[in-house]
Amino acid sequence: MTTSNSAAPDARSSGEDAPPQGGNAPAGQRPGAGPQNSYPPLVGGQRLLGTIALSAAVFMNVLDTSIANVSLPAISGDLGVSTSQGTWVITSFAVANAISLPLTGWLTQRFGQVRLFLSSVLLFIVASWLCGMAPNLGSLILFRVMQGLVAGPMIPLSQTLMLGSYPKEKSSMALALWAMTTLVAPVAGPLLGGWISDNYSWPWIFYINVPVGLLSAWITWSIYRRRESPTRKLPIDTIGLVLLVVWVGSLQILLDKGKELDWFASSTIVGLAVVAFVAFVFFLIWELTDAHPVVDLRLFRGRNFTVGSVTLAVAYGVFFGNVVLLPLWLQTQMGYTATDAGLVTAPVGLLAIVLTPVVGRLMSKTDPRLLVTASFLVFSTVSFMRSGFTPQSDIGTLMIPTLVQGAGMAAFFVPLLSLAMSGQPPEKIASAAGLTNFLRITAGAFGTSISTTLWEDRGAMHHANLVEHINDGSQAAGQTLDMLGRTGLSHDQALAQLNGIIGNQSMTMSALDIFYVSGVIFLILIVMVWAARPRRGGGAVDAGGAH
Incomplete structure (x- = not known):
């Protein structure tokens, strides 16, 4: 950063001397x-x-x-x-x-x-x-x-x-x-x-x-x-950079391919886990002892930085995982086109655009922990609202939580970054912002992999549980098969149709589980953010701090 x-x-400058734009260099200064x-x-x-x-x-x-x-x-x-x-x-x-x-x-x-x-x-x-x-x-x-x-x-x-x-x-x-x-x-x-x-x-x-x-x-x-x-x-820091690439890359591949390869039943997954762990340990040791570390881990000695950056990373991981999961569920289980799924997810920035200037004015006179608390309460509420969705929910019902979420976004990034920078000396601001953004973006990638993997795993679990109730003694199953049979379907075709209905219901139940747990995580993060002790005028977000 x-x-x-x-x-x-x-x-x-090692390049050619050139005058500033307009040719007006400050007096006494070599252009x-x-x-x-x-x-x-x-x-x-x-x-x-x-x-x-x-x-x-x-x-x-x-x-x-x-x-x-x-x-x-x-x-x-x-x-x-x-x-x-x-x-x-x-x-x-x-x-x-x-x-x-x-x-x-x-x-x-x-x-x-x-x-x-x-x-x-x-x-x-x-x-x-x-x-x-x-x-x-x-x-x-x-x-x-x-x-x-x-x-x-x-x-x-x-x-x-x-x-x-x-x-x-x-x-x-x-x-x-x-x-x-x-x-x-x-x-x-x-x-x-x-x-x-x-x-x-x-x-x-x-x-x-x-x-x-x-x-x-x-x-x-x-x-x-x-x-x-x-x-x-x-x-x-070439060695630190190589170790960073190895452990982050290995862990991400592990998360992405885990379900496909049956997790730790696969020697590939076990190997990736070992490589990620060993590279991470060596990365920690190297970065804490190198004179010019690519990632300054000594910043974690500060309470405010640790609380602010870790809270931001976890919150962004949960947030971005849900941002990816929602359109996937809409298109694969609800029959939405890509355009309609975009309409449901797009309003997330509308309130954020309106309220961000207001939050900016409040930042100078309001404890950032209060702003973050309000943001996480909104995110938690939105997650619980989504956990009540059904396959019959209309597009208006689906859009309301997304619209409300924009209010939380306005008070999410900048206050947490301000908290992480609080008390940092000027020479540490760039490194602190760089590490915070690294954690945030990496957590977003991990959150995507974890949420989609959990969605499929819990969908399979719910499917198995629901199928257990499909037997000769099940009145509801019998009535559904009779109704499908009256439409001209054979018994096997009716069973396949019923299995499709159960699959849709199980994947919906799985998505709702993830939305509910996300709401709980945001409530826990509210407690975590109050462990920080922000100092007035302790630092500012540098370039790239809030995106």
Whole structure:
């Protein structure tokens, strides 16, 4: 992660000297030698175009975390895999994105934030095109990993460049514009993904990134190419990075393939578990003793950081797992089209967009624990509302909890990040924000795998329990078979139809179980968040802190 001071003040640019935009370098300063915030703010049309270009890149990036959710059945069906295997399309992107985040600070100081941002956008375009061209699941996952890896620097650097475009007294406006983009994308993602899947084909959910990304890159280069940050060579924790990739990757593959390979009855799963555990232990030891760790685990010595970051990770994992599960259930069990599933899940950002500025004003005078408590109460209520769904629930009933959930989102990310940053010295803010975001995104990937696996496992359990009641002595089963027989079905056809009804009911019961447990988890997290002791003015969320 990186802040607006991406490089140390004494760093010297290794690139060519270039005057700031407009040719007005601060008096007495060698052009291009100072940090990014030494450049004068942009004005007029340039600031407007710069804001649009940076927001478009953020929109494209965040959109790709939600647009595939409602398209999973279409992708899975077209590639000939199960929907549980199809979730790898989501988790592979999230894990790769999380792994690349800790490298953002090092890459920025090595190559400069403008060059790094443009490279991230252009490589994201290439990876998106390859995703659309993927002929099978394996290649699609490979290209999604590539997409996630190159996407890592885009979010924090977009905010850094945005802050540098505005005068200091308008920084809150810059952050508000940036945050609005990250809230609009989750609304548009399900709607756009559903509409594209129903009316065109799923590869277009990736192809649409190409024109958006090219436009963003062109405008950004036109405006920011003379506003490069200084660069310098820094050591990189190669061993720590390799260990990070190994343990996170092994654990994610274990979660994704566990059900398919019958969990620990499989030597592959056992091997992955051993590799993940050993790599994780060595990762902890190495990162706690290395002089330049890729992930600064010493931050966990602080109570506020530990409580804030862990609470955020767990809450986001539960939240994102439900975000993926809901459209899957709607399409596979309720007969919804991708477009209709998108309509049900899209309203989650509407109240968030409206209430986020209000929460921003409250942050300066309200204990963040109170805001988080209110958020988790909303999330818990929404989860319990969903646990009362039935196969007969209409679209209006299904949309109400999603709409209400937006109120919780408004008071979710920023207060928890503020809590985690509370009391952090300025030199630790970037590392703290980077680690917090790594935990959050990784938890989202794990939450997706865990929720979809539990959904199938508990669905099978409920199916077995319900089938036990289908026998000659069951009056309800007998009446149902008689009714089906009167429609012209044979006995075997009637039994198959009844089995389908039971399957639908069992998967619905399983989804409701997960929604209910999610509600309980959010209530537990309320207790956890009050273990923190926030300090006023202890820190601020850096670039990329709230997305």
